[in-house]
Amino acid sequence: MQKNNSKSSVAKAFSGIFRNQLFIPIAALLLLALFNFIMDPSFFAISFGHNSAGNPVLSGRLITILDNGSELAILAIGMTLVTAASGGQDISVGAAIAIAGSVILRVLCGGQVSPEHLQAPIIVGFLAACIVAMLFGAFNGVLVAYFKIQPMVATLILYTAGRSIASWINNSQLPIVNEPKFGYFGGLIPGIPIPTPFIIAVICMIVMALVLKFTNLGLYTQAVGINESSSKLNGLNPKFIKLLSFIILGLCVAVAALIKVSRVSTINYSVVAKDIEMDAILAVALGGNALSGGKFSMPASIIGAYVIQFLTTTLYKFNVRADALPAYKAAVIILLVVLSAPVVREKLSSLGKKLKSGTRVKEVG
Amino acid sequence: MQNVDFTLCEGEIHALMGENGAGKSTLIKVLTGVYEKDEGEIFLKGMNKAAVIRSPQDAQKLGISTVYQEITLCPNLSVAENMYIARGKGAGQNWKKMNADADKILKSLDIPAKATQQLSSCSIAIQQMVAIARAVDMDCKVLILDEPTSSLDEQEVQKLFGLMRDLKKRGVGIIFVTHFLDQVYEVSDKITVLRDGKLVGEYEIETLPRVKLVAKMLGKELDDMEEIRDDSLVYKGKDADETVFEAKGLQSNAGIKPFDFYIKRGEVNGFTGLLGSGRSECVRAIFGADRMLHGEVKKNGKKIKISKPIDAMKNGIAYLPEDRKIDGIIGDLSVRENIILALQVLKGFFKPFTKAQAYKFADEYIKLLEIKTASADTPIKSLSGGNQQKVILARWLLMNPEYLILDEPTRGIDIGTKIEIQKLVLKLASEGMSVTFISSETDEMLRTCSRLVVMRDRKVVGELSGEDLTQNKIMSTIAGGDR
Numbered sequence: 097m098q099k100n101n102s103k104s105s106v107a108k109a110f111s112g113i114f115r116n117q118l119f120i121p122i123a124a125l126l127l128l129a130l131f132n133f134i135m136d137p138s139f140f141a142i143s144f145g146h147n148s149a150g151n152p153v154l155s156g157r158l159i160t161i162l163d164n165g166s167e168l169a170i171l172a173i174g175m176t177l178v179t180a181a182s183g184g185q186d187i188s189v190g191a192a193i194a195i196a197g198s199v200i201l202r203v204l205c206g207g208q209v210s211p212e213h214l215q216a217p218i219i220v221g222f223l224a225a226c227i228v229a230m231l232f233g234a235f236n237g238v239l240v241a242y243f244k245i246q247p248m249v250a251t252l253i254l255y256t257a258g259r260s261i262a263s264w265i266n267n268s269q270l271p272i273v274n275e276p277k278f279g280y281f282g283g284l285i286p287g288i289p290i291p292t293p294f295i296i297a298v299i300c301m302i303v304m305a306l307v308l309k310f311t312n313l314g315l316y317t318q319a320v321g322i323n324e325s326s327s328k329l330n331g332l333n334p335k336f337i338k339l340l341s342f343i344i345l346g347l348c349v350a351v352a353a354l355i356k357v358s359r360v361s362t363i364n365y366s367v368v369a370k371d372i373e374m375d376a377i378l379a380v381a382l383g384g385n386a387l388s389g390g391k392f393s394m395p396a397s398i399i400g401a402y403v404i405q406f407l408t409t410t411l412y413k414f415n416v417r418a419d420a421l422p423a424y425k426a427a428v429i430i431l432l433v434v435l436s437a438p439v440v441r442e443k444l445s446s447l448g449k450k451l452k453s454g455t456r457v458k459e460v461g
Numbered sequence: 462m463q464n465v466d467f468t469l470c471e472g473e474i475h476a477l478m479g480e481n482g483a484g485k486s487t488l489i490k491v492l493t494g495v496y497e498k499d500e501g502e503i504f505l506k507g508m509n510k511a512a513v514i515r516s517p518q519d520a521q522k523l524g525i526s527t528v529y530q531e532i533t534l535c536p537n538l539s540v541a542e543n544m545y546i547a548r549g550k551g552a553g554q555n556w557k558k559m560n561a562d563a564d565k566i567l568k569s570l571d572i573p574a575k576a577t578q579q580l581s582s583c584s585i586a587i588q589q590m591v592a593i594a595r596a597v598d599m600d601c602k603v604l605i606l607d608e609p610t611s612s613l614d615e616q617e618v619q620k621l622f623g624l625m626r627d628l629k630k631r632g633v634g635i636i637f638v639t640h641f642l643d644q645v646y647e648v649s650d651k652i653t654v655l656r657d658g659k660l661v662g663e664y665e666i667e668t669l670p671r672v673k674l675v676a677k678m679l680g681k682e683l684d685d686m687e688e689i690r691d692d693s694l695v696y697k698g699k700d701a702d703e704t705v706f707e708a709k710g711l712q713s714n715a716g717i718k719p720f721d722f723y724i725k726r727g728e729v730n731g732f733t734g735l736l737g738s739g740r741s742e743c744v745r746a747i748f749g750a751d752r753m754l755h756g757e758v759k760k761n762g763k764k765i766k767i768s769k770p771i772d773a774m775k776n777g778i779a780y781l782p783e784d785r786k787i788d789g790i791i792g793d794l795s796v797r798e799n800i801i802l803a804l805q806v807l808k809g810f811f812k813p814f815t816k817a818q819a820y821k822f823a824d825e826y827i828k829l830l831e832i833k834t835a836s837a838d839t840p841i842k843s844l845s846g847g848n849q850q851k852v853i854l855a856r857w858l859l860m861n862p863e864y865l866i867l868d869e870p871t872r873g874i875d876i877g878t879k880i881e882i883q884k885l886v887l888k889l890a891s892e893g894m895s896v897t898f899i900s901s902e903t904d905e906m907l908r909t910c911s912r913l914v915v916m917r918d919r920k921v922v923g924e925l926s927g928e929d930l931t932q933n934k935i936m937s938t939i940a941g942g943d944r
Contacts, residue, residue, distance in 0.1 A: 309813075311810055311811050312806075312809075312813045313810075315798060315813070316806075318791075318793070318794060319791050319798075322793045322794060323787075323790070325787055325788050326788050326789055326790065327791070328750075328770060329748075329750055329780065330806055331770045331771035331774045331807065332771075333769075391793050391794070
């Protein structure tokens with residue numbers, strides 16, 4: 097009897113695991129890790145040293161993944177909300193990063209190409225970028241929520257125009273910030289060996305977790321994404337909630353832009369954050385969130401973002417040529433997205449159930 | 462569902478009865494290959510071995526067609542396109558022939574629609590019939606109608622019955638699933654009753670009077686259904702004469718004529734009239750679900766402004782909408798989240814309930830309303846219709862409203878739950894809640910309401926109370942006969 101119980105509870109746990117949204121992204125992460133471990137255990141080596149400026153620094157491929165995946169993880173937070181509320185995706189985040197980054201440089205350099213000193217405090221530049229990015233988010237949000245335009249089409253406008261707007265903000269110049277402190281956000285803060293972008297990403301995650309815990313953002317967003325008409329009759333304002341999700345994504349864009357610009361202390365309008373929107377959408381899908389909106393899991397999206405970065409870094413390590421990289425990436429991602437699709441998850445978990453009933457029949461017989 | 466035998470003869474209308482969750486839908490889904498059967502066999506005429514039905518396509522090939530409660534056609538395609546969609550062989554399509562064929566069938570079945578007409582321009586009843594025509598044309602021998610009449614009015618129902626009788630003459634076997642007892646006795650030849658996933662029995666219609674049928678469905682003898690209202694259920698507070706809610710010249714953008722309305726504390730009143738006469742639009746206007754154009758609204762004698770649902774909710778007004786699927790449930794969310802939603806919205810964005818509080822509320826109402834659910838975390842969409850409705854009811858009761866509007870709360874749910882809900886309404890009123898109750902079934906309204914507002918053609922045409930509350934009087938007022 098006891099044996100029977102334990103067996104069926106194993107099967108139950110098995111089907112439960114498949115149903116859990118976090119299963120696929122975490123499994124993907126572990127598989128990638130395992131693959132790297134077998135190919136070359138030194139992949140996981142983390143060394144502690146000092147960089148040329150004499151500051152302590154941790155280095156290793158894992159640190160690189162955490163560092164480089166930061167912007168994507170931050171964007172995945174906002175993209176998850178937009179997807180859940182509107183049932184569509186924002187494809188303009190890359191272009192919006194160019195705009196926000198351009199605004200930061202414009203404020204910090206005051207229109208000069210390479211000023212000796214900052215023309216404004218960094219915080220002012222960042223806040224200006226926040227406001228501009230949230231305004232552009234609101235622009236997308238109004239098109240989607242109030243004019244009921246398909247999110248992909250609505251954000252296509254900014255996707256197309258964004259990078260020229262970014263270039264226009266700085267009169268097509270490429271300003272350079274000479275203040276070393278500005279480099280802290282995309283590099284290291286002296287004395288702290290962990291890359292700042294990762295610290296910023298973690299702060300964003302904590303803030304989002306707190307917001308989801310202490311407000312009804314999660315419940316409202318899901319309700320609106322699942323059934324707009326019903327949400328309205330429950331006193332919600334679905335249009336505003338959709339708009340809000342786009343504004344929050346705008347904020348995420350501004351933070352990501354600060355990191356991006358800080359990494360190089362300048363900007364290249366046509367290349368900065370290129371194709372990051374696709375990776376952000378993929379992160380949401382990899383997390384097993386329905387791209388048609390509704391229920392979402394924030395941790396799953398964030399892990400999804402790091403899976404993508406892990407994959408990229410792995411491919412680089414194996415010296416895949418830069419121009420062939422997207423093809424390899426696509427092959428792996430197709431597999432992951434199919435596996436994490438709600439339909440497939442359902443099938444897998446019912447497979448687990450069958451296994452369960454199968455064992456029971458055997459024992460009875 | 463287990464161990465159910467079911468036999469359908471050629472040219473017979475066979476009613477499948479049972480409460481919600483009795484296994485009617487499951488049986489149908491097994492027959493049509495939506496669910497796979499674990500055990501048992503299905504035989505069809507002219508076949509000496511059991512039929513293999515693994516998918517809806519298999520069922521269709523064998524001549525088993527289903528028309529579901531919710532119309533599953535494409536509203537933005539033409540009638541003919543809907544009839545022939547996904548049936549062509551190869552990629553080519555002869556549009557002219559398709560339209561001609563469609564017209565021929567529509568005509569032979571006496572369906573007043575044109576082949577080229579866009580489906581959404583037809584009434585729901587016609588759309589239903591087009592779905593049947595599609596099934597008939599696919600050379601079906603078994604036609605399954607799952608709650609085909611739930612969104613039709615009396616006249617449309619008669620048209621549908623005409624069509625059903627016509628098909629019966631042609632030798633089609635029809636399985637008819639419905640909650641309306643009258644309709645069962647009107648068209649059916651045989652009745653099969655299911656309860657709790659098991660077969661209760663198969664009966665000739667003559668041998669099973671109505672009361673016995675209900676008893677079989679419920680699995681118990683009926684207490685007197687007719688009189689559930691008595692003196693103990695009348696609100697006797699001192700403020701019983703106070704008007705809780707009053708509207709003057711109210712008009713919304715949903716196309717109703719301006720109307721006046723009031724309700725007193727502890728009163729149960731209702732809007733009656735044919736489907737589409739503007740009953741729902743009136744209460745939607747009160748709740749702010751449609752945009753208010755004109756009029757004045759007072760709550761407890763004080764003038765208030767209701768421009769959206771949240772305004773009404775803040776004033777203690779709750780509204781259970783007519784269409785549970787579209788306006789009521791949030792399908793993927795859990796029973797718990799569905800129950801707390803309205804109160805949560807009222808409480809505010811920055812003050813979420815703790816998990817413990819939410820579970821407490823949910824468990825309390827799951828127990829109180831006897832909601833059948835695996836747990837408070839089960840997604841509401843996996844509950845049966847009646848239990849979904851109870852969850853929505855719980856949502857609004859949790860808000861403890863002063864004035865509760867129930868728009869067709871008993872549609873599409875079983876008799877047992879219907880009576881439960883009626884009793885609950887009367888009990889709430891006796892405790893001082895004002896309730897507006899709308900139902901397509903007049904006997905239900907007569908049992909619960911003490912005053913009825915009668916509507917015709919989107920206009921309030923009369924008000925009945927006291928002695929006037931009889932089936933006949935309501936009918937004649939609706940028809941406008943006494944003018």
